[in-house]
Amino acid sequence: MKHAAKALPDLLDAAERNGLTGRELVASVVAAETEGRFERKRKRNYAAAHFPPNVRDLSEFDPSELEGGITASQIAQLAELGWLDAHGNVLLAGPPGLGKTMIALGLGLRAVDEGYTVAYEKMESLVRLLDTAGTDRKAGFRMRHLRKCNLVIVDEIGYTPIEKAQANRFFSFVSDAYERTSMVFTTNKEAVEWEELVGDRTLATAMLDRILHHARCYSLRGESYRLKHPELYAAERQ
Numbered sequence: 001m002k003h004a005a006k007a008l009p010d011l012l013d014a015a016e017r018n019g020l021t022g023r024e025l026v027a028s029v030v031a032a033e034t035e036g037r038f039e040r041k042r043k044r045n046y047a048a049a050h051f052p053p054n055v056r057d058l059s060e061f062d063p064s065e066l067e068g069g070i071t072a073s074q075i076a077q078l079a080e081l082g083w084l085d086a087h088g089n090v091l092l093a094g095p096p097g098l099g100k101t102m103i104a105l106g107l108g109l110r111a112v113d114e115g116y117t118v119a120y121e122k123m124e125s126l127v128r129l130l131d132t133a134g135t136d137r138k139a140g141f142r143m144r145h146l147r148k149c150n151l152v153i154v155d156e157i158g159y160t161p162i163e164k165a166q167a168n169r170f171f172s173f174v175s176d177a178y179e180r181t182s183m184v185f186t187t188n189k190e191a192v193e194w195e196e197l198v199g200d201r202t203l204a205t206a207m208l209d210r211i212l213h214h215a216r217c218y219s220l221r222g223e224s225y226r227l228k229h230p231e232l233y234a235a236e237r238q
Helices: 002-018 022-049 072-079 100-113 123-132 137-148 164-177 191-198 201-212 230-237
Strands: 089-093 118-122 151-157 182-187 215-219
Touching (some): 002 022, 022 118, 072 100, 118 137, 123 137, 137 164, 164 201
Parallel strands (some): 089 182
16 A cells, blocks of 8 residues: 555654544545555556647637537536446537637546546648558557547547548447447538548448547537637747
8 A cells, every 4th residue: 555655654644643543544445545546546547548738728718719510508518427437429520729729638637547548649740640550569559548548539630531441441440439438529621521531431321420420529619729819829839
């Protein structure tokens, strides 16, 4: 009980100061160990998620800046993670700069804080991992981690073209995760445009069938945050 051992002097002082019974002291020791182990697990899961820098909590997202597509109450419902427990998905669609990635990462951060395993990859990076997993040891290790996670976030679908073989591998990944792993997708493509993205109507239909079943979908509308608040992004770049 490494964590409890570190905290033991303070726990003993508190027990003496507050007149705790032996049972209450034991309970405080067990609580200290449990909290320490959970925090160590949370840090490990956060590192394994491969989040980009400056991940923000969902509470910092302001849906009033949008013209529509998602409300504060809907974000609060997503933050409860009931869809994650049910192995459901979340699809965030809309033009660049509306906060899709911020919401996705906020959900990922909330999931890590609640003890879930999470993995984040941009679509471009995921396709590269799928391409090389059979020949590159590091890519293979990462793909095995993704397949074991409770939640996988796939960001920026549709920003770069993919070949037919890559689309097939992505479909296999989505199919393997179906009703077993929850996924959050961000995309600048509406569902009707996915045929163009993967280059095959049948494949696009089958993929969307698995993604949208048990999914919560939001189509964000409005002006880009980067255009409305250039000073904030200039500060981040610095």
